Amino acid sequence: MRQLRQSQNRKKPRQGEYIMDRLKKQLNFIMEVDKLKEIFRQSIVSSGSRRENDAEHSWHIALMAILLSEHANERVDVLRVVKMLLLHDIVEIDAGDTYNYDEEALLDKRQREEAAAKRLFGLLPDDQRDEFMELWEEFERRATPESRYAAALDRLQPMLLNYMTKGKSWIDHGITSEMVFRKNRHIEEGSEALWGFTEDMLGECIERGYLKK
Amino acid sequence: MRQLRQSQNRKKPRQGEYIMDRLKKQLNFIMEVDKLKEIFRQSIVSSGSRRENDAEHSWHIALMAILLSEHANERVDVLRVVKMLLLHDIVEIDAGDTYNYDEEALLDKRQREEAAAKRLFGLLPDDQRDEFMELWEEFERRATPESRYAAALDRLQPMLLNYMTKGKSWIDHGITSEMVFRKNRHIEEGSEALWGFTEDMLGECIERGYLKK
Numbered sequence: 001m002r003q004l005r006q007s008q009n010r011k012k013p014r015q016g017e018y019i020m021d022r023l024k025k026q027l028n029f030i031m032e033v034d035k036l037k038e039i040f041r042q043s044i045v046s047s048g049s050r051r052e053n054d055a056e057h058s059w060h061i062a063l064m065a066i067l068l069s070e071h072a073n074e075r076v077d078v079l080r081v082v083k084m085l086l087l088h089d090i091v092e093i094d095a096g097d098t099y100n101y102d103e104e105a106l107l108d109k110r111q112r113e114e115a116a117a118k119r120l121f122g123l124l125p126d127d128q129r130d131e132f133m134e135l136w137e138e139f140e141r142r143a144t145p146e147s148r149y150a151a152a153l154d155r156l157q158p159m160l161l162n163y164m165t166k167g168k169s170w171i172d173h174g175i176t177s178e179m180v181f182r183k184n185r186h187i188e189e190g191s192e193a194l195w196g197f198t199e200d201m202l203g204e205c206i207e208r209g210y211l212k213k
Numbered sequence: 214m215r216q217l218r219q220s221q222n223r224k225k226p227r228q229g230e231y232i233m234d235r236l237k238k239q240l241n242f243i244m245e246v247d248k249l250k251e252i253f254r255q256s257i258v259s260s261g262s263r264r265e266n267d268a269e270h271s272w273h274i275a276l277m278a279i280l281l282s283e284h285a286n287e288r289v290d291v292l293r294v295v296k297m298l299l300l301h302d303i304v305e306i307d308a309g310d311t312y313n314y315d316e317e318a319l320l321d322k323r324q325r326e327e328a329a330a331k332r333l334f335g336l337l338p339d340d341q342r343d344e345f346m347e348l349w350e351e352f353e354r355r356a357t358p359e360s361r362y363a364a365a366l367d368r369l370q371p372m373l374l375n376y377m378t379k380g381k382s383w384i385d386h387g388i389t390s391e392m393v394f395r396k397n398r399h400i401e402e403g404s405e406a407l408w409g410f411t412e413d414m415l416g417e418c419i420e421r422g423y424l425k426k
Contacts, residue, residue, distance in 0.1 A: 019284075023410055026280050031373055033276070034259040037269045046247040056250045059272035063246070063299045067239050067341060071232075079292040086276045128280060160244055197236055 022125045029123040035093045042099045042173065043157075046164040054089040054097065061085045061153045068153070071193040074145035084139040084150045087132055091116035100158075100183055101175055110140075142186070152190030156198060159184065163201055167210025176212045177202060235338045242336040248306045255312045255386065256370075259377040267302040267310065274298045274366045281366070284406040287358035297352040297363045300345055304329035313371075313396055314388055323353075355399070365403030369411060372397065376414055380423025389425045390415060 039054040062085045069078050089097075094116035098109045121132040138147045159180070162170050170180070180202060188195035205211040252267040275298045282291050305311075307329035311322045334345040351360045372393070375383050383393070393415060401408035418424040 019406060020410075023281075023284065023406060027373070027410070030273070030277055030280065031259065031377055034273065034374070034377065036272075037258045037265065038260055038262075045250045046244065047251055049251075052250065053269070055272045056266070056268040059249075059268045059275070059299065060243070060247065062272070062275060062295075064243055066296055066299065067243065067337070068236075071236065079295070082275075082292070082295055083279055086272065086279065124280070160240070161247070164244055164247065193232060193236060197233075197240070 025123060025125050026128070029120070032120065032123055033090055033093065036090060039089070039092045039097055041097050041158070042169045043161045044165045044168045046161060048165050048168060052161065054092055057157065058086055058089055061150075061157050064153045064157065065150065068191070068194065069149070071191045072145065072149040072152075073189070073191055074149075076146045076149050080135070080146045081150045084135050084147060085153065087135060088139045088150070088154070090120055091136065094119060099173070100155075101173060101179055142189070145190075148186075148190035150190070152187040152194050155184045155187050156194055159198060159201065162210065163205060166208070167205055170205075170211050174212075177206055180211060238336060238338050239341070242333070245333065245336060246303055246306065249303060252302070252305045252310055254310050254371070255382045256374045257378045257381045259374060261378050261381060265374065267305055270370065271299055271302055274363075274370050277366045277370065278363065281404070281407065282362070284404045285358065285362040285365075286402070286404055287362075289359045289362050293348070293359045294363045297348050297360060298366065300348060301352045301363070301367070303333055304349065307332060312386070313368075314386060314392055355402070358403075361399075361403035363403070365400040365407050368397045368400050369407055372411060372414065375423065376418060379421070380418055383418075383424050387425075390419055393424060 036058070037053050037055040040051040041054060041057060043052040043057065044050070045052050045056070062082045065081045065085055066078060069076055069081070091113040092098075095109070095112035098105045100106075117133060117136055121129045121136070123129075124132060138144055139150055140147075142148050142151050158169075162168065169175075184198065185195075187198055202211065206213055249271070250266050250268040253264040254267060254270060256265040256270065257263070258265050258269070275295045278294045278298055279291060282289055282294070302310075304326040308322070308325035311318045313319075330346060330349055334342045334349070336342075337345060351357055352363055353360075355361050355364050371382075375381065382388075397411065398408070400411055415424065419426055
């Protein structure tokens with residue numbers, strides 16, 4: 001009876017303490033993660049004017065996930081991929097962005113990000129905290145079709161920005177084609193089509209002098 | 214923007230000409246929409262340091278869609294909502310951002326955005342062009358549970374930023390609580406729970422002097 005009355009009262013859910021408690025936690029998290037807009041990456045946006053931040057990057061790759069899913073090696077659950085991509089960089093609010101070519105910073109990346117995931121996802125209601133933690137772990141492990149495809153997009157996007165800015169961040173950091181091929185080769189595990197495209201694009205970048213041989 | 218060169222020397226048989234043509238179109242679109250990162254809104258990010266851009270805003274509301282779907286008035290297809298939110302502002306690359314309280318600019322908004330949708334979504338393969346056009350139209354019309362919920366998030370998020378920045382953009386533009394209530398009331402059509410929260414939050418904003426009565 002009590003439950004029935006509650007569901008009939010759905011029109012005034014803000015009167016339910018349980019729902020309001022959940023909503024408060026969810027919105028606190030949503031406000032906290034606004035800080036992702038201040039976490040700047042090494043990538044340069046296509047206008048060449050400034051570095052890209054994590055929120056923009058996450059939007060871009062989530063949109064890519066929707067448009068390119070036909071090119072994934074295996075059939076993927078697109079919503080799961082999009083969720084992973086929208087949340088995967090949130091840990092960088094506490095842990096900072098780690099440049100993919102900075103071998104020293106990569107050493108303690110995992111440790112820093114794990115603490116960040118605990119604090120940040122810990123702001124959510126328990127079920128959503130667990131779901132986000134699992135999705136983040138899945139993304140990091142790259143052991144499912146969804147996470148392999150998601151990781152491919154996460155690696156392809158900064159290369160597209162380099163292509164559009166004539167290799168600006170590669171040149172600024174003295175990155176060579178050998179490094180780029182080595183660090184991004186796992187795109188192939190998520191999408192052979194996207195890796196095929198990447199190889200062509202990198203060849204063109206070398207040819208045009210955007211990327212050192 | 215430079216068009217991607219037609220790929221040659223495809224290694225994999227599955228990457229026939231048809232697939233490569235699709236992929237080229239998709240990636241040209243993906244590179245073109247990078248410009249969304251340069252479309253600035255009237256909202257101020259939580260640090261108070263600068264205006265928010267459309268790409269960041271889109272990321273934020275897509276994440277909200279995932280976390281808050283239990284509060285939608287009707288059961289919604291979350292992937293459809295997320296798609297709408299990730300693409301709904303892309304038209305502003307050509308049409309510019311129209312401030313929700315700028316009544317004059319709102320007059321020809323539809324016309325400007327329709328032309329933009331045709332050009333931008335027109336870069337995609339035909340099936341995806343049609344899908345994106347439909348999703349954008351659906352978002353604009355607010356006639357489905359998904360679009361009503363999506364619109365609620367699109368209206369709630371800038372108010373959260375105002376709350377976090379002590380009403381910075383409301384004060385800068387001389388926005389009154391009457392205007393805010395009138396312009397955002399349709400949140401209730403997507404989520405009564407979120408509208409209930411909004412009413413409380415706006416009450417608090419008035420009390421604290423973030424929003425003129």
